[in-house]
Amino acid sequence: MTPNVRLKTAVEEAGFTQAELVEKLNEQLRTAGHRGTVSDRTVRYWLTGKSRWPHPRQRAALEAVFGRPTVELGFVPPEGPLLRRTFLASTTATAAGSTLPTTPSTTGRVGTSDVARLRASLDGLMALDDARGGHAALERTALSGAAECLGSQSRASSQRVRQRLLGLAADFTATAAWSNIDARHLGRAQGQLKEALYLARMADDPTAEMRVWNSVAMLAHQRKEHNQAVDAAHAAQATAITRRDPLFASLAHARTAVGHANKGDRQPALRSLGFAEDLLGKANPSTPRPSWIAFYGPAELYALSAIVQDRLGDAAEAEAASHKALAVLPGQFRRNRALATARLGLAQLHQGDTEQACDTASTVFDLMAGGQLPGRMRSLMSDFYRDLQEQALTCPVARAWGDRYRDQWSRK
Structure with missing residues (x-):
């Protein structure tokens, strides 16, 4: 308990x-x-x-x-069938009460109100991801949403509704893929991203396509395929939405910066980071956008800057960027706060401040209390433990942190 x-x-x-x-x-x-x-x-x-x-x-x-x-x-909502019934409600008033049926309806025409209901359900999944991160129930429910969208196409009231259903199917599928990336089920994520990209292009939905390329870059990052990560980030930059909305363009450039930093390409990484900062400054925060990109703003750019700076060996700058991220991160992004905190601990460790780093990294377990650490976060904490072992495992504080880490790691 x-x-x-x-x-x-x-x-x-x-x-x-x-x-x-x-x-x-x-x-x-x-x-x-x-x-x-x-x-x-x-x-x-x-x-x-x-x-x-x-x-x-x-x-x-x-x-x-x-x-x-x-x-x-x-x-924490219960797992299994109850997830679909009780937690697909969005955290906003417009989405309250919306759920995905276990099977698509087989009667009646599908119109804009049905599209709105499905969109609200997708928003609810985004809220669940923000709080808990990727897990199997989220993936299953997202795939159920994609199936309903595709199954409803034959009853669409217009071609516009058909296109919107295809775009939603792409978004639901990309959500399932993202859940697997966060949970570190990378093989499943790859196949789902291919399907999501196909659906996004069929729907002629550049926003969904940009989302897929962003996730492809993250998948390549997780696999340490850094050339592919840069290529995917460039593909995200080339989508039509980045020409219309500087927020999306900023995210694409930030993702490119991470790819260059992982390759050790200092100047391209810093140049891309500069582009991301300039573009974010031009973005209108009041522009309506899909819920999946709500995570991106000043806090996330600071967090990505911390990754870039740490990869380039500038641990002090990485620590400063992490502090800035945590200072402005909106409250609903529980998982992202834990990730930024872990990055802060890494930056402190890379400066030799072992005691402070262990104190910081320990708060990750408190932030995620009540649920499992998503696979991506477990991997990051594993990186911290590896670096801690290399630097100061004999230190009493480090030994105590290692004991807690192993205890948390063993929990199912």
């Missing part, structure tokens, strides 16, 4: 006592026309981790009191 650290922190930040929280939650329930069913024991079970997924009405009350989705408060 793992304590809910994120809920405890939220309660402390709001200045509530446990009794005050109970009162506020029951007040929200009564306002919504329900009985006040939250007790001191209920809150205690949440804080200790004994209860990890509240009743739907209680989740709504929690979100109203704290102004954030329940997954950001450290709650």
Whole structure:
């Protein structure tokens, strides 16, 4: 049983006592026309981790009191069939309640409202990924969404709806692929990215195509195929959306910078990073964009800059960039905060500050409390442990960190 650290922190930040929280939650329930069913024991079970997924009405009350989705408060939805029924709701009001059926409907015409419902379900998957990272249930549900989109095409009310369904199928498939990249199931991800690219081109959807090339670059990065990573990032730069929206162009250049840095090509890496910074400054934050790119902004660019600087041997600059990333990272990106924290620990370790590095890296386990570390994060922590062994394993602090790392690693 793992304590809910994120809920405890939220309660402390709001200045509530446990009794005050109970009162506020029951007040929200009564306002919504329900009985006040939250007790001191209920809150205690949440804080200790004994209860990890509240009743739907209680989740709504929690979100109203704290102004954030329940997954950001450290709650973890159950796996399996319940995921589809209870957690595909988007964290925004427009998507609330949307779900994917287990099989596509076989009657009636499919119109723009159906497309909107599917898009809202996809947004819900993005929120789940932001909080927990890639895992098998997310992949399965994303593939179910792609299947529904493709199965609905024959009943589309217009050619425009058909194209939008194809684009959504590409996005759902790319989401499944991304889940596998994050979980380090790289073989499955490769096949899904090929399918997603085919669908994106059939849909004539340059945004979906850019998303696929971005993921292809990340897949090549995970496989240490750095030439292919640069090629994929260049392909992302060449998509039509990057000419229309500098935010997408900035991401493509940032991904190129990481590829060059991994190859040890200092000047191309810094040049691409400079392009990414300039383009991000030109992007209009209020422009409507798909939910998958919500992760990208100043915080993510700082985080990618930290990777580039560390790869180029500039650990002090990498540490500074990581601090900047963590300072401006939006609260809902729990997994990305943990990744940026791990990068900060690596940068500190590469400067010889072993004790500080171990303290920093230890907070990754706290940030991800209540769930497994995604495979990509486990790999990064493995990199930290490897470098720690090379530098200072005999140090008491390093030994203690190694013991905790092995304990976390052994958890299923």
